[in-house]
Amino acid sequence: MNLAVTLSGQSQKLELKNPILTASGTFGYGLEFAPFGDLSSLGGFIVKGLSLKPRLGNPGPRIVETTAGMLNAVGLQNAGVEYFCRETLPKLPTNQTNVIANIYASSVEEFAELAAILEHEPRIKALEVNISCPNVRQGGVLFGQDAKMAAHVTKACRQAAPNKFLIVKLSPNVTDIAYIAQSVEGAGCDCISCINTLQGMSVDLKSRRPMLANVIGGLSGPAIKPVALRCVWQVAKAVKIPVIGVGGITSARDVLEFILVGAWAIQVGTANFMRPQISFELIKDIPLLCEELNITSLTELRGSLKVS
Amino acid sequence: MTPKSLQLKVLDLVPFGQTGTKHYFFALRLENPNWEEWQPGQFVMLRPASFGLEIPWGRPLGICHLTHQHLICFFQVLGRGTERLAQLKTGDYVQVVGPLGQGFVMEEATPTLLLAGGMGIVPFVGYVNRHSQPWNLSMLFGHRAPIDCYPVDSINERITLDSLQETVPGDLDNLIFSLQERIHDCAEQHGLVLACGPLPFLKTVQRFALQFQARTQLSLENRMACGVGACLGCVTKTTPNWQDQKLANNYVQVCTHGPVFWAEQIIL
Ligand SMILES: Cc1cc2nc3c(=O)[nH]c(=O)nc-3n(C[C@H](O)[C@H](O)[C@H](O)COP(=O)(O)OP(=O)(O)OC[C@H]3O[C@@H](n4cnc5c(N)ncnc54)[C@H](O)[C@@H]3O)c2cc1C
Ligand SMILES: Cc1cc2nc3c(=O)[nH]c(=O)nc-3n(C[C@H](O)[C@H](O)[C@H](O)COP(=O)(O)O)c2cc1C
Ligand code: FES
Numbered sequence: 001m002n003l004a005v006t007l008s009g010q011s012q013k014l015e016l017k018n019p020i021l022t023a024s025g026t027f028g029y030g031l032e033f034a035p036f037g038d039l040s041s042l043g044g045f046i047v048k049g050l051s052l053k054p055r056l057g058n059p060g061p062r063i064v065e066t067t068a069g070m071l072n073a074v075g076l077q078n079a080g081v082e083y084f085c086r087e088t089l090p091k092l093p094t095n096q097t098n099v100i101a102n103i104y105a106s107s108v109e110e111f112a113e114l115a116a117i118l119e120h121e122p123r124i125k126a127l128e129v130n131i132s133c134p135n136v137r138q139g140g141v142l143f144g145q146d147a148k149m150a151a152h153v154t155k156a157c158r159q160a161a162p163n164k165f166l167i168v169k170l171s172p173n174v175t176d177i178a179y180i181a182q183s184v185e186g187a188g189c190d191c192i193s194c195i196n197t198l199q200g201m202s203v204d205l206k207s208r209r210p211m212l213a214n215v216i217g218g219l220s221g222p223a224i225k226p227v228a229l230r231c232v233w234q235v236a237k238a239v240k241i242p243v244i245g246v247g248g249i250t251s252a253r254d255v256l257e258f259i260l261v262g263a264w265a266i267q268v269g270t271a272n273f274m275r276p277q278i279s280f281e282l283i284k285d286i287p288l289l290c291e292e293l294n295i296t297s298l299t300e301l302r303g304s305l306k307v308s
Numbered sequence: 309m310t311p312k313s314l315q316l317k318v319l320d321l322v323p324f325g326q327t328g329t330k331h332y333f334f335a336l337r338l339e340n341p342n343w344e345e346w347q348p349g350q351f352v353m354l355r356p357a358s359f360g361l362e363i364p365w366g367r368p369l370g371i372c373h374l375t376h377q378h379l380i381c382f383f384q385v386l387g388r389g390t391e392r393l394a395q396l397k398t399g400d401y402v403q404v405v406g407p408l409g410q411g412f413v414m415e416e417a418t419p420t421l422l423l424a425g426g427m428g429i430v431p432f433v434g435y436v437n438r439h440s441q442p443w444n445l446s447m448l449f450g451h452r453a454p455i456d457c458y459p460v461d462s463i464n465e466r467i468t469l470d471s472l473q474e475t476v477p478g479d480l481d482n483l484i485f486s487l488q489e490r491i492h493d494c495a496e497q498h499g500l501v502l503a504c505g506p507l508p509f510l511k512t513v514q515r516f517a518l519q520f521q522a523r524t525q526l527s528l529e530n531r532m533a534c535g536v537g538a539c540l541g542c543v544t545k546t547t548p549n550w551q552d553q554k555l556a557n558n559y560v561q562v563c564t565h566g567p568v569f570w571a572e573q574i575i576l
Contacts, residue, residue, distance in 0.1 A: 063541030
């Protein structure tokens, strides 16, 4: 079965040998998972969020397990884009698969500056803009929660990196995700990925303390899959550009469900922690499951959900 | 060596401690993973099929011992994960990712003081068994449950183990005093101190280690999701003494840079 997909955006294209990508922040810089599978067999991998300057991240505890999921408040710890390009990128199999940079900033200008730096980095095949972060210049409102700001960031990145395949990653913590999707499409991105984590919290009754030092964190894992499916379905109906599904995927069945509601590709996140070889295994599992379910191609399945 | 992810068969699960009451301590014997090498102080992430989707993370457990026949882990039942581990049956399969992290240093000719608090005894079983000059080893073991709840037999065969059971509040002062004395003496002999146990225990050891300038390694037990350095969830803070200047005064992953650290290089 041919698993290759071409993501055709408004101005750029991205060729994937299969629809399996790994989600930012859950796959390190790829190398952490090299002992468990062949990185170049993946459709691509999205590295941990990069910022312009190094970021220390939040104090611990940063993570806590919940029922069928986890909360994280890592706080975007990373060594900065410059360090990444100089030290990490040369070690990655950039000729064999798509290495995608996830970017994070606290102002529109910073986003543009980051995108401009990566525009000149041929080893990076695409940018994924994480708009689930506060705009420091505008009272800390999340870029992704305001359609105008989301469009503004998208446009700035598009102009700064006209030759990169541009993905915007949406937050589910909004009232109308389809509306945000349309506004970033209107601002020129090539593709949308959704969803980022859902805001949540966990407390310890005995000590009467929050389980995370940051009090609240982002929920991910199997628990959020129904929310992610709903978001992908709503967004896929609302836009013409391809959508990448993320959230709670742990099996080939989950992957096909996301494709059924309209996703072109998917990202595996928290499941990488449950089973480090899972992303590599899915590539082999999908054709087997398709055969079992008489699905002849992913194209045939895509968006074929029957809603009466 | 680089870690592997394997499905290993359970050989048996042996409860420790008094019979008749509910068991909280277990030795889990698994078939041999055939790793090329491993060091005491390294750990594995265990995930039985019974975790399903409900319990996403594997559970980090120290490598208690590894022989030609088997891998032994030893655990205490604390919460939902270890409760399910305690239900494993002979013949079940468990996902084992390891060996992970950096183990304790071994300097066979150096007088070495092993300090264990509770389950912190686990890595020292392998350490003592592997050491070629056990007469250079001594050990202080602070614990709350009765001594027969812990895997002390093979340690007792090779070295003298001083154990202090904490039953009344005053016992804690005794333990702290003993730690102070033993760390002080070890520093005088230019010896090595290795410690593993709960956070308050490690903090006490660290305090005396810095005070007496004893060369000391501490093994941490931070919450872990991935075990391979990817999620940045398990981090600890480094001091200006961290070996790599780029990572000094920074957060580093306990699962890959540790769990064993030099006492003067981290802030607990
Ligand atoms: C490198 C490493 C090696 C370890 N080696 C061993 C070992 O050899 N034997 C052993 O019994 N345990 C060991 N632990 C601790 C063990 O991983 C935890 O006890 C276990 O994860 C608890 O899981 P649970 O689901 O039963 O408890 P949870 O439901 O997760 O928690 C129950 C209680 O245990 C506490 N707890 C959770 N995680 C930890 C932790 N990492 N350390 C201390 N308390 C915790 C929680 O705060 C809570 O109070 C090790 C931990 C690490 C990081
Ligand atoms: C520990 C952790 C760190 C993450 N870091 C990032 C990040 O840096 N940038 C980002 O866009 N998303 C980040 N995410 C979100 C994931 O990429 C993904 O969108 C989310 O976890 C939902 O997918 P999942 O349920 O499969 O994990 C992180 C998630 C986790 C669990
Ligand atoms: S547990 Fe994920 S980085 Fe250590």
